[in-house]
Amino acid sequence: MNLANVEMEKLVAAVVKEVLKSSGTSSPNAYGVFDCIVRAVEDASLAQKQLMTFSLEKRAEFITAMREAALAHAEFLAEMAVKETGMGRVADKIIKNRLAALKTPGTEDLKTEAYTGDRGLTIVEMAPFGVIGAITPVTNPAATIINNSIGMIAAGNSVVFCPHPSARDTSLKTVEILNKAIISRGGPQDILCTIKEPSLKAVQELMNHPKVNLLVATGGPDVVRAVLSSGKKAIGAGAGNPPVVVDETADIEKAAKDIVDGGTFDNNLPCIAEKSIIVVGSVADLLLANMQKHGAYLIQGTHLRDLEKLVLQEKIVEPGKSKYVPSKQYVGKDARYILEKIGIRAGEEIRGIVALVEAHHPFVMVELMMPILPLVQVKNIDEAIALAVKVEHGNRHTAIMHSKNVDHMTRFAKAIQTTIFVKNAPSYAGIGVGGEGFTTFTIAGPTGEGLTSARTFTRQRRCVLVDALSIV
Structure with a gap:
């Protein structure tokens, strides 16, 4: 100048x-x-x-x-x-x-x-x-x-x-x-x-x-x-409701750690964070064991029902019709804090909660923005992809996949059509944390700017x- x-x-x-x-x-x-x-x-x-x-x-x-x-x-x-x-x-x-x-x-x-x-x-x-x-x-x-x-x-x-x-x-x-x-x-x-x-x-x-x-x-x-x-x-x-799909070819221990890391980052507040896990049944037990190893607390039975009552609210949409929404007082809260509210004292290493649920469960269909990761087992990759597309609700925001099968990754990417598609990494790699490319906190899926x-x-x-x- x-x-x-x-x-x-x-x-x-x-x-x-x-x-x-x-x-x-x-x-x-x-x-x-x-x-x-x-x-x-x-x-x-x-x-x-x-x-x-x-x-x-x-x-x-x-x-x-x-x-x-x-x-x-x-x-x-x-x-x-x-x-x-x-x-x-x-x-x-x-x-x-x-x-x-x-x-x-x-x-x-x-x-x-x-x-x-x-x-x-x-x-x-x-x-x-x-x-x-x-x-x-x-x-x-x-x-x-x-x-x-x-x-x-x-x-x-x-x-x-x-x-x-x-x-x-x-x-x-x-x-x-x-x-x-x-x-x-x-x-x-x-x-x-x-x-x-x-x-x-x-x-x-x-x-x-x-x-x-x-x-x-x-x-x-x-x-x-x-x-x-x-x-x-x-x-x-x-909004988004990003699903993560894990198939039988994935590096399961790495996938488990990545999912816990991504799904608990800032207590699951980021719109790109893993919100539900869809895993092929043959590797589900191994994935679950490794998630527990890396800081996820498994919840089931009566405790699962207590958790549902705690973090979900039923909202009347119209006469005779209602839907579930997350309880605002638990959005973005620590996993240990949430667990304490249902009488569970967890160790300091606990960063997230994993729950075994069915595909139609509100934890799967509702974006909670809490470090609660519902896990659904399916028979094969075809069922996994179909469910993931349904779970994402057409937001076209973010999806994650752990797989070594290029054909599976390609099929999932084409089916779900999200703005961000992260493969074999935590979700936050999609905005530049541990991944290449620039960052943004305004991801324009609805209007198409990306x-x-x-x-x-x-x-x-x-x-x-x-x-x-x-x-x-």
Whole structure:
């Protein structure tokens, strides 16, 4: 960057800062936390315009500062999230926060396409939407905001976050930390914004604001349906119910350890985590024995019925019709804590619970988001694949398989059509923990974008120059 560009950026930054100040729309604490959505969006819109006056090189500096700040506060934010929400494990949330900081793609994800020929030059560039309205979950509050912020700003957007109310403090603190990092490198004051008191009303105001150009929802099916009905461009990262299939050719001891590791990671809060096990009967006993060896507690008989009563609630859908839903007070809780509630004292090595059940059992069909892994035995791979497809409910989110038979893996992948398909590893390898590739905590299955990154948050712009600049 030459000296003239540097001086121009300083001048623009000073001018916009004065505009923000004189307009009376500056955020109360200068770090993006607002009393109302309207003010947040207005400031985010001004900040986005300022962001676009900076070079791509300077934008990358902001991203670097955000990564450094997220890494420096990874442990603090993990502890804060567990304390505030009562969900998950601090050690695992630290891993997720660091993962978001290190493996979320930045400006390098933006690629320009060019076409040349007899009639000139055409380029297609990735341009920002403008202001993005982002709804974030209680399950991964800090990690999702870190991940979204890096990708969305790298793409040239500003963001207004509406976090889950039960993760309010952690979410607001994350936004504050990232904003401080951006400002420290001379960036816009309110490129990241949020609401002091998140609520359903705030979500509706965010969706309806005319200056919000793109909505991104990370959460359950209800919030995804809401953004898809908004009339705006929307990216929805909805629920999953990932099955793991184990066939007779698998390395059973490794499969058992991987399943326990993946299924108990952050107490099963990640939407990619193993939610049920479908195993060919001939290796079921061996798998179960090895799971117990690696930290799973086997529960059956009267204790299984006690567990069902504890973690499931029957919800009336309509007169004469009901369905089971998970009891919220046990979502993301430690396995030992859950076991204690039904009178079982387990050793410190216990991280998960494995239950032998039938295919139609609610533990199999309902996404519990608890370290409870139902295990279903089937006769062969054909039954395993058919049941796994049924269990996944067409979410097209994540599936896992342990097998050494390439034909089996191919058949399962084609049948289940999930966004992420992990083979012979814990589920979290699918987002870059112990596996290759970038990470994201916004996995857009319902709307088809898949694992989101900076390029996801752009729109294509085509520039055509006819009969010129062709040098061949």
